[in-house]
Structure formats: C-alpha cells, structure tokens
Amino acid sequence: MKNINRRNFLKFSSALTFASAGLTSNAKAAPNNILSPDRMGVLVDTTHCVGCRNCEWACKTSHGHDAGDIEKYHNREVFKEFRRPKDHSFTVVNEFENPKNELIPINVKYQCMHCDKPACVSACIVGAFQKNEMGQVTWDGGKCIGCRYCMVACPFQIPTFEYEKAIEPNINKCDFCFERTSKGGIPACVEICPVEALMFGPRTELIRVARQRIKRNPERYKNHIYGEKEVGGTSWMYLSSVDASQLKLPKHKDKTAPGVSESIQHGIFAYFVPPLALYAWLGGIMWISKRRKEIIQEVVEEEAK
Amino acid sequence: MKNYKLYIVLLFLTAGTILLFGSNLKEMKYLSQVEDKNQIKTQKYVQTKPAEAAGEMPKDHSKMEIDCKTCHYCEYPTINEPCLISCPRKDMVSVHHAADEGPEIVELDMIKGDYGVVVFSHKLHAEMSEMSGGCESCHHYNTTGPVLKCITCHEPNRIREDLSKPDLEAAYHRQCLSCHRQWSRETKCQACHINENSPDRAKAIQRIKNSKHPAVHEPEKIVYETIYDKGKLVTFYHDQHVNTYNLNCVSCHHDENCMRCHDVNLKKLRSDAMESQRKKVHKSFEDHHQACIKCHEKDDCGKCHRDRELQRFDHFTSTGFDLKPRHTNLKCTSCHKEAGNYKGLSKNCTSCHSNFAEGKFDHRRIGLELDEVHADLSCGDCHKNNNFANQPKCNDCHDDKYFPHDLPGKKISLVVKDNKVTKTVKKK
Ligand code: SF4
Ligand code: SF4
C-alpha cells in the first residue's frame, strides 16, 4: 500500500511537470510590469550622426564612469576597429564606409535596444532584469547571481560583465538613463547629440516621424525602421541609408527573442534533465535502492530465520 | 522516513511550476490590456486630429494659387489624414539677394552652450550658394518677405511635442555639418564656436572675416571613356580649355558640390582619382554633353570622340610660333583678341607690340644686350623690312658673320619689372 501510494504520487507529479513544461515553452515571456502604450524610445538616424562620440562621453559622465576629456572623443582613429559596448562603455559609436558617398562615412551608435519583450528579462532566473512601464530595461545588482544567462540570451550582445572585478562584479548595460527618464528627463546621450541623430520621444510618435522621413526622402533612407518589429519591437530604433545588416545590426525576425532565450534555457535543462525526468529518475533510483534494501533485509531476515 | 522528505521537495517544485504558469496567465492578460489601451489612443487621435486640421485656416488661403502638393504630401488628403507638411513653404521662396546684399558676418548666439557663439561668415557662404542651390539651400522653407530666423520653426527644446522638425541646435548643426563634414571631415567644435573669453577671439573673428574659398585643385587632363565602340575616348585638357577660352568656373559648372573642386583635406582621394585619369561616363547623354554643346554645337562627334588619347595642343608644332620663352604665361586671349577666332595672327612682334618702335625698344628685353656699335643702328638695318619674326641678317655690313653664330652684343638673363628692365646679369 505504501509503495502504491508512492508510485501514484510520482506519476502525478511527472504529469504536472510535463504539463507545465509544455505551457511555459508556449507562453511568451513578458515583462513583469504593465508596458505603457506611451512608452518612450529613441530614433537613431544614422544618416545624421556625425560620429563625434559626444554621446559616449555623456553616457560615461552621467553614470559615474571615468570619462576623461570630451575633446579626446573627437579623435576618429578609434573607428579603425569595430567596438562593442562593454562594462564601462554602455554605448559605442562605430563607423562604416558609405557606398553612396565616400566622403560621408556612416556612423552608428550601439547600446541596449530596450526590447519590448526583452530576452534578458526572461533569461534571468532570479529576476534581476526588469522591463519598466516606460520602456527602460533595468538591472538590479542586489538580485544578480552572476550567472550571465542574460549575456547569452540578448539578441544584440549587449549585457557585459565586469570580468576585471573579483568582488561583486556587475552586469553592465545601458539603462536608458533610468534616473533621468523615469522623472521625465531625457537620456544623457540624446541631450548632448549636436545633430539630434538621437531623437527621444514616445515610441509611437517616433515611428510616425520615421515613416514620414522615409516617405519624404526615399533616396536618403532604406524603407525599414530597424527595431520597429525586430524581436517583437524595441524602444531604440534605427533609420539608415543602407541595409541595417551592413551596419552590423543583426538580422532578426519579428518574432520575440524570448523564444530564443527559452530554448537556451530549455537546452540547458535538457542536459540537466530536470523537471520531469529528474524527478522520475531520482525517485526511481531511491525507490529501487529502497526496494533493494528491503529485499536484502528480507533475505537477511529469511536467512537469519 | 527519508522518502517523505523527497515528497515534500517534489511538492514544492510542483507548486512552483503551477505558480509560474499562473503568472504567465497574468502577463497574457496584461498584454491584451496594452492592446486595448492602444486602441483607445488611436481612437482619440482620430477624433482630435480633424478638429486641428480643419481648424483655423486663413480666410484667403483657399483662394491662393498654390499647388496642393505644397502643403499636403499625400495624393488624397482627407479630413482624418490631412498629411500636412510641417513647414510647407519650400516652393514659395522669393528671397533672392546678391551675396553682398546680405550681412557680412552673423553671430549665431541663440543657443547658450559651453562652446561660445558661432561667428558665421554669411558673405562667404552666400557667395558659395551662388554656385549651387541659392539662398534657399540654407533659408529653406522661407516665405516671401523678410528672411525668417531658424528659431521661427525650430524649437529650442529637445523635449517637445512636434518631433517632425529637428530642434534648433540640431537644425544649426545639421545645416553646417552636412557640408563641413565632407569639406574637411572636421567635427571639432572650435572650428566654428569661438569662446567669448578666449584671448584669441578677436584674431579668430578677423580670420573668419578674411577667409577666402580654399584653392581650387584644377585637373589637367581628363580622359572620358564613353560607351561607344568607335570614338570611345574623349580627351579633355581642362587647364587648356580654361586658359584658351578664358572661362570662369560657372561657365561650365552649375549646381555642383563645392567639394568637387575646392579640395581641402582630401588631396589623397583626389590624387588617386587623378592618377587613374580615366573617367567612365555614367551620366545621361544630355547631361554629359551639356557643358560642351554650348560651344561645340556645330562640331562633328569626331572632333572630340577619338580612338586614342589626344596629345596636348602645342603652339609651336601646330602653328610654328614658339611661345617660349616670353609668351608662355600669357592667356590665349591676350593675343587672340577676337572672340572665337584663333587664326591669322602675324608672327611679327609689332603686330601685337605696337610700342616696339624705333628708339623706344630696349633690346635687352629679348636677352641680348647690343654692344655700342649695334645699339646705334636702326631696327631695319638688321631686321629686314622690320619683320622681327625672321632671323636678322648680318651680310649688309659683314661678309663673315652669321646670326646666331655671331652676336651683335652679349647674352644676358634679365629681370623685367613694371615693363622695364631693372637688372641684368651676365649669362655664363
Ligand atoms: S537589447 Fe539585450 S539587454 Fe537590451 S533589452 Fe534587449 S535583450 Fe535585454
Ligand atoms: S540612454 Fe543613458 S545609459 Fe543608455 S547609452 Fe544613452 S546615456 Fe548611456
């Protein structure tokens, strides 16, 4: 009777895990809060960016990173190498040749895209990442356990890790200047941009303006707002004169990225063989060993008789 | 007993999964909420927009003779979708001043930044605009009447309701940088902004006032590779055309990017282009013949289209009159005075130099200082019939002397200044 009970319980829990596993993989991972329809975004018009890198300086300064002299940022030598955002540079500007005019290179600023359905949020197993109502994706150091799942999950390779710090290293990424933008302010990089290549405003309005620009100037712009639909939409969006993929903006489908991240998670779990199989397996082993002990016990008892 | 512990763990795990599943449901609900909110918003938008658009239209507006396209960018504007261009005045510009009618220097001080005001040479830029887009290349969307300030349309705040136009700072910077980026690839702030407290301020302003257009890098030869099999190459000696026909840039170049000729920092780019020398013709037939056809209207194709590159025109081999040494720096039109006619000029010096007369001509000018005996002779004694194109004859007086083997004086190098020989140096 005891055994039957145990077996039934195992069956029941396996079935439940089965069911829940199936459901979680279907459901789209979504932010924790309610996303405002008036949420803010930034439209990066790469046809206007002049590559002054003031934004890099402003970002560092506003986040208490060692920024140095702004004049040094006007040195264009850095463009020889392609750079990615890293721990104390939440944003970087890169340069590409312009096939339409060799005299005007194309400069592109990179930072967190603040996805509407952020992969980092759904990848984070302790909920250190958060999508905020007005669009910002922020990160809470108090919760982070340093597993770096977010780095793998992000479709834009944005979160970085303070590898050089031995004690309490942080995950680092652009926080959409949460301190400012949550109080109705404007991101530091947008504020300093001399040509307003970065335009801050309600996301819906930015899309409208972007469409208008494309329509009025079809020779200047590719008919594509990068980030409008990619990975389910992002708060930061790009206009460009060439194909976005030529600017190393990764090609993504409109489907939300969390699918990607979940499959990674599930892949990992598949190796660990948890919920379902693990329970069953563990249970099985325990049951078998218990049974064996019982049998041995019985045999011993019998022999002793 | 141990088994019960396992059950408890499993129970927790299962409860956790159920909760997770539950929270997903919650998220789904909120997503649909977002969609609802969106709908509400669009509805509101539809309701408010027509009121704005149909709102206060100036009374005479409908009577004005304006193309609908001037204000509406779509084909069929409706009351819900008026698709208004934000500043729809591009085609109404009537401000056309000559460059020196405008101000010479304008101080752009509308934005108080860290970098000091921009001292802008309006005159210099206005001169440039004469070569290309005219006043409206900067004063775009200007109405008839007074010249509008940028701030009339471009708001000074970066956080603003109407995002369809750049803010004031961006408007300035875009306007300037769209050319200056190509011009010098320079994005340094100090190139335009002069700090009020800077000790060099006065000097900098003077520099801007005095600034001139950078030198033009004129190409010498361009060989156009055309699409035709026969007469594929057109050889064009740019410098020769300019000098021969005394042309200004604007005689041929219209609506060009300044960069094409005024080359500042991009010598490398240009010299590469120059080395290759051959240019593929990619414009339309009309476009690439436009510059030539004005003068070559009556010429055959073969005048320019050849199978080989042409040699540069050489005055001596083509006409027998050597321009060396004293005529090399002259413009063709200094001698060939009759427009378009380059034939029939006499080689005799006096046909141009009417002042080369007996007793007035300083013989040292041709590099030969006459000795005392010969200096007293009249021109015709050596130059028969006063024809200076022919070699002088010595045999009227001398049986055994021949020019140029024997000279009536000594050769000198000389410096001619203000039409006078000021210094002579004996030639070794
Ligand atoms: S870009 Fe990457 S880090 Fe930024 S919100 Fe999207 S998934 Fe997260
Ligand atoms: S929004 Fe803020 S944190 Fe993000 S790149 Fe700009 S300045 Fe840096």
Ligand code: SF4
């Ligand atoms: S500040 Fe603006 S113009 Fe300068 S590099 Fe950044 S985005 Fe480009």
